[in-house]
Amino acid sequence: MTDNAVRCEKCESTNLMFSKKRQLYICEDCGHEFQPAHRRRIFLGYGHDEHAYFAQRLHEDLTRAGYDIWFDVKKLTGGMDWEKFIEEGMEWVSEYPGEGRHILLVTPYSVRRPDGFCLNEISRAIQRGIPLIPVMVVTAQVPAAIRGLRWLDMRDCLPPDRKPDLYRARLEALIRVIEGEPREGDLETPDRSMAATATDASTPASSGSVRVYIGCAPEHRQLAGRLKEDLVSQGIEVYDGSGIDRSSPEYELAVEDGLSWTAEAQANGRFLLIMSPAAVRRPGGTCLNELSQAIVKKLTVVPVMASLCEPPLSICRVQWLDMRDSLPPETRPTRYAFRLHQLAGMLRTGKMDVEGIQSHLMRVLDPIPFDADVQSHVSRFVGRRQAIGRICDWLDDPAAPRALWLTGPPGSGKSAIAAWFAYNRPEVLALHICSAEDTQRSDPGKFILSIAYQLATQLPGLQPYYGTLSIEEMARSMSPAVLFDQLIVRPLREQVTHSGKRPALLVVDEADGAALATDLPGLLASEFEQTPPWLRLLIAGRAAPRLEASIRCLAPAIVDLAQFDATGDVKTYAYGRIARHYGPGSATDAAVERVAADSEGNMLYAGCAVDEIILGGMSPDSLRAFPRNLGAHYLRFFRRQFPDLDRYKARLRPVLEIICASEKPVDIKTIAALLDTGENDVIDACSDLYTLFPVKDGMIGPFHRSLVRWLIVRERSAQYFVSAARGRERLAGGLTPGTRVP
Incomplete structure (x- = not known):
């Protein structure tokens, strides 16, 4: 915490949790709940161009309105590292989860690709989960990563000195948006494209149009350029990802921009993968990241073999077009024209109708997709x-x-x-x-x-x-x-x-x-x-x-x-997902520690707990509860492992009743004595339970304590319900040292 850390109004403790769903702080020391009283923080992003005067004016007016503004003219000092400056600004704005805002003044200079002044800021704001408010100052091409956001149009109120009444009205609208209370008409809708007069990757996809993202290694950049030129001439829209500088800090944002633009075509979005050893080798292939994102965005992958290589296993079921016999196009124009015709047809239909041994093997072997x-x-x-x-x-x-x-x-x-x-x-x-x-x-x-x-x-x-x-x-x-x-x-x-x-x-x-x-x-x-x-x-x-x-x-x-102790892995995983949603800070740190403690290193439990936090069904301060979607996994485990329900009830439920009634693993001999049965019968039953209730040194217990919490609640476990009360009755009648009745 900084010196300006939020303190409990009642006991002045800084040990607080922030509930994003309820928009209030909860003191972990005294339980007091209160709304934050600090001034809202804003990161003001703009291009250092002829419109910088407008950023200065907004900074002054928003400061007078009661906001704390991170503005480079006021914050930046001589010799300061620019990347570090941006990171410090984003960290400062996100210190109070849910409170910070990023206002982006959109001009051609601020968002141009690949070196727009604000592209890095956009990426960092998205990663931290800081709400972003685009303000259109001049019509410009906008990155696809924020094209789905509603935006405030201030193009008609510039310069403010000449249009004071209109500017004042737009400023009031901006303040309402900052506070999360916009009125009808304050914001423009995403489908009224922020780049309405722009072209290329900001042009909305027309009905039925095919969009293609080209991914390749640097050695085939010239081929990618030729394919783009030829495909565009045939009416296919193309985003050439080969031109993205992979060493640039904006690389990931540019890839996201291009793939999102392609995905706007929905069923007509294609990922054209020019395969070569450098592009698809494992690990480190230059196109593996793009391929992974394309699959997530459900783009149809169209592979083209430019140099002999092994296709990634993730797309091994996808047929590919062999263009090796047509390269380079300059020396084999006839063959290239034929392959281009094939490729264009595949891109339009999304079907890889390639004749030959590859197609034959796909049909007769019919591989299962994984x-x-x-x-x-x-x-x-x-x-x-x-x-x-x-x-x-x-x-x-x-x-x-x-x-x-x-x-x-x-x-x-x-x-x-x-x-x-x-x-x-x-x-x-x-x-x-x-x-x-x-x-x-x-x-x-x-x-x-x-x-x-x-x-x-x-x-x-x-x-x-x-x-x-x-x-x-x-x-x-x-x-x-x-x-x-x-x-x-x-x-x-x-x-x-x-x-x-x-x-x-x-x-x-x-x-x-x-x-x-x-x-x-x-x-x-x-x-x-x-x-x-x-x-x-x-x-x-x-x-x-x-x-x-x-x-x-x-x-x-x-x-x-x-x-292996997986606690560190759980913390890394939980922090990555929770911080993206809530932003970094003490509340996120506390939630991560709680997830790590409750998960006991189990990634399944950790994933379900984090899902609950992000979906708002479980606040970070109440992770002792049972994550709801965890029950679906446990039900699947039991259905798979115990398909014979009658056998489960007769043979295994009595054993589970004793296990669920105890806070610690139970000795197999104790279970046999309590059930008045042979020890071998209990060993056989434990063998059926195997990894759900592992046996170690003659003691049996659940692989994770949440499994017991699932079993003893009938509404969760349904036909697999286990009565802990019956187990306590059995234990109370024959306790052994080391076995404690809860």
Whole structure:
């Protein structure tokens, strides 16, 4: 806190929480609630151009109106670092969460791309969650990142000295907007484009028009420019992302600008990816970030092969147009014209109708898409460095077992790590995500076909070989073991020469789900050893008895996420999301600490708790409550693990009643005595519960205490409800040392 920190009106404590939903402070020491009494802070952003006089005038008038203004003429001193100055200003404005404002005076000089004077300020304000108020001073092209905002039009009141009455009316409207109380007519709507007379990336998409964002590595910038010119001549709107300076601090904002502009075309938005090793290599490909954002914005990805490379696994199911035989266009004009015609058709329709082996393999192998699963994990991925380092050490060790089992409690990050490897590591040739609920994902035959297709995209030498096979007939007539041998083992041994420094990697996630539905883990256990020694297997899944029994013969290395302290990762994740919503400050810091404490290092709980905070359903000072969306995860876990409800009620519910009634893990022998049953019967029941209620040193308890809070409330757990009262009755009749009745 600064010397001007807000203090409790009652006890003068600075230990306060700010409720954004209720717009008031809550004292953590005495519980007093009060509205903030400080002056609202405003960051005034403008271009240092001929309209700077107007910024000075607004600064003076808003100061007289009772606001504290961060204005560079008053704040900036000689020799001060400009970037540091902006950061300090944004931090100062956001000190009181929900109170700060960023007023942006829009002129061509302030928002031009790529070096507009205020672009960096816009980016920082968005990151901190500071409400932004665009004020149009002169018609200009506006970044797509703020084009959806309502805006105040002051173009008709300049200069103020000549139009004092109109200026005064506009100033009063601005003050109402600052206070969050605009009247009808104060603000213009976003669809009345702030750049109404501008062109290029500020022009609204016309009905049916196709918009294209071009992404490529620097070595193909000339090709991107040629394609833009030729596509524009055919009526296709193009944003050339290859011209963005990646070293510029405004790089991310410019990419967001271009992709958002493209996404305005909705179903007609396209991401044209010019593939080359530098563009799509893992990790560090220059276009991977743009590709990731394009997928999030649901743009249709149209890949073009400019140099031989392996397509990213996230789009391996997407067919691509091979333009290598038409480059450079100057020396192969006829072939280039033909490829351009193909490309234009694909961009207009969004369909990759490419004839040849690629199209044939897509049809007969019919791979399962996992790009949405990967993207959902990668977009929020933080930390896990210890576990990732352990897996990388395993890959580097030539004497290590060929298989590694990544295990851990629910919500510990197994799937996130598997997705991270598939997205970032070039060693990964294929990814498969199983599911107990989706029969296709756990079907051994579909698994083999999907893996074969991914191998063909990452090892192009396999495509001609697969093209000679009658794959559809093989899939119908062969057992999974024989099919695995014909489509995986033999092609890798006979058609591929591995030259990488590290082994290649096959990643199989949620293998415990497959073990509940099919014998896919058993297939891997019996057949994987037949693959060439340069291929390794990463299996991610909970310690389910069926999975453990299946893969034991592989003698895998084991990385158990329960061994690592994830508190730091939880804090990093929670702060990143909460600060973007509430802004930085003591309230955010306190909320992060509470999330970290309550999560006990579990990322699933942390994610649900942060969701509640952001959606306003749970204030940062009441995280002891049960996050509502956590219940949906627990219900899915129980439905998957206990499909036989009668067996659950008869065999497992009595055990769970005792566990839920105790504040600490319970000795298995104690449970057997209390239930008047054999110890082996309780051990068998605990085996069914496995990772939801792990056993350690003969003691069983929940993997996270919130699971008990879910089970003992009938409205949450429904048919899986467990009566803690019955458990307390059992405990009260036969207590043992170390077991305390709550």
